[in-house]
Amino acid sequence: MSAVILVGAQWGDEGKGKIVDVLARDAHWVVRFQGGNNAGHTLVVNGQRRVLHLLPSGILHSNVKCAIGPGVVLDPEVLLQELKALAESGIHVPPERLRVSDAVPIILPWHREIDRLREARLGAGKIGTTGKGIGPCYEDATGRRAIVARDLTDKARLLTALQRIAPDVTLLLASLGVAEPDWETVADHYVALGQKLLPHLDDVGARIDEALTAGEKVLMEGAQGTLLDVRHGTYPFVTSSATVAGGACTGLGIGPTRIDRVVGVVKAYATRVGSGPFPTELNDDIGQRLRDVGHEYGSTTGRPRRCGWLDVFALKHAARLNGLSGMFLNKIDVMSGLERVAICTGYTIDGVPVRDFPSHSVDLERAVPVYEWHDGWQENISGCRNFDALPVTTRAYIRRIEALTGIGCDLISVGPDRDESIVLRATWPA
Ligand code: GDP
Ligand code: IMO
Ligand code: MG
Numbered sequence: 001m002s003a004v005i006l007v008g009a010q011w012g013d014e015g016k017g018k019i020v021d022v023l024a025r026d027a028h029w030v031v032r033f034q035g036g037n038n039a040g041h042t043l044v045v046n047g048q049r050r051v052l053h054l055l056p057s058g059i060l061h062s063n064v065k066c067a068i069g070p071g072v073v074l075d076p077e078v079l080l081q082e083l084k085a086l087a088e089s090g091i092h093v094p095p096e097r098l099r100v101s102d103a104v105p106i107i108l109p110w111h112r113e114i115d116r117l118r119e120a121r122l123g124a125g126k127i128g129t130t131g132k133g134i135g136p137c138y139e140d141a142t143g144r145r146a147i148v149a150r151d152l153t154d155k156a157r158l159l160t161a162l163q164r165i166a167p168d169v170t171l172l173l174a175s176l177g178v179a180e181p182d183w184e185t186v187a188d189h190y191v192a193l194g195q196k197l198l199p200h201l202d203d204v205g206a207r208i209d210e211a212l213t214a215g216e217k218v219l220m221e222g223a224q225g226t227l228l229d230v231r232h233g234t235y236p237f238v239t240s241s242a243t244v245a246g247g248a249c250t251g252l253g254i255g256p257t258r259i260d261r262v263v264g265v266v267k268a269y270a271t272r273v274g275s276g277p278f279p280t281e282l283n284d285d286i287g288q289r290l291r292d293v294g295h296e297y298g299s300t301t302g303r304p305r306r307c308g309w310l311d312v313f314a315l316k317h318a319a320r321l322n323g324l325s326g327m328f329l330n331k332i333d334v335m336s337g338l339e340r341v342a343i344c345t346g347y348t349i350d351g352v353p354v355r356d357f358p359s360h361s362v363d364l365e366r367a368v369p370v371y372e373w374h375d376g377w378q379e380n381i382s383g384c385r386n387f388d389a390l391p392v393t394t395r396a397y398i399r400r401i402e403a404l405t406g407i408g409c410d411l412i413s414v415g416p417d418r419d420e421s422i423v424l425r426a427t428w429p430a
Pocket of ligand 1: 008012013014015016017018039040041042043044294295299330331332333334413414415416417
């Protein structure tokens, strides 16, 4: 059996979509275990760019099965739209190729509304969510008020489930100045969507367990990033799910002893979209240059991403939280043309070196990065296909990141396309 968990090691948008697409070549299954359509994973194949929000990034490989675990929150309309868009481009996904947990919590219209209204109320202190209703849906799941996929398969069942939660929903909506939903209309609409989902519904944990027992390779695709984890991220400027590797087990329904490897996707510099502390942020020409050259605009919301130097102190925190055994270093091509490049190796607070990553935003806001400087490189490296072809200073930068984190690179990515990669070692266990 081979189970590999792949997570974002920073604040999301590390290039997970590309890496999953590369690893999917050798996978039998690619599965999502948390998050929802707040994710935006970009895949570039033969120059054609696609962004997936909910479907696992293995979906373009016709021999790979995909699954969405019960740890995800699912907007059925988004899922059906993505399937439709794929079908229009000639990729038909039969139900047996996409299994969806029948226990997955469903994002309902008021989740999106609550998300947006709460953000508006927070004003300048807003989280900067994607507005997709992710947080409110997870709140309902944890609060034992979720409507789950299997509730959508029968109108009487759905109405009973809606009646149970109606008093809570109505109370909350009223506090935000929103009228009570028409439950009958809601039920009709979601039962119709449920009929379309029905052929996909399954016990995803059981299917993955069977696949592993049969010796198949399963890639677990994280969304967002470690520093957005609801418990270990830069709280409260986080998403509402467990983005760390541990979340894969609970988000799918398999045990930790089934996992072989955990790999982290790392962008060669740092970005963040939305509010919250970002110690190595560059509000200058270099930050703007990284944004322009790296096309750092959100795949889900189109917002400009904040850019900064690579934060290895935060990366070591991510390595510990996830138990990383390998790294994928992406977008190093974007750093070409800089005279000098910096790596943050630690923080001080009030002049005192910090021992552990201060993840709470109140503490992190006070952190001052400690940098070490390296020579940059001027060459366009997107054509490089082996490590020795990289400029000596690029190699030194990569080796320094490996030395500081104690984690080796499986792959260096030098461009968005599947093939713009330097493979250093196998990710799948032999
Ligand atoms: P994800 O959410 O982690 O999947 O990342 P996104 O897709 O939101 O953002 C990553 C962006 O970088 C996408 O536009 C990718 O096509 C692009 N990308 C990924 N790897 C590389 C790379 O090595 N070099 C360059 N220039 N772009 C890359
Ligand atoms: P991928 O999978 C980057 C951020 C939002 C916001 C915070 C909470 O593409 O890497 P939410 O809508 O989840 O309640 O927003 O999390 N965020 C992401 N940032 N990449 C993502 O996904 C993100 N998904 C959510 O910007 O700061
Ligand atoms: Mg993204």
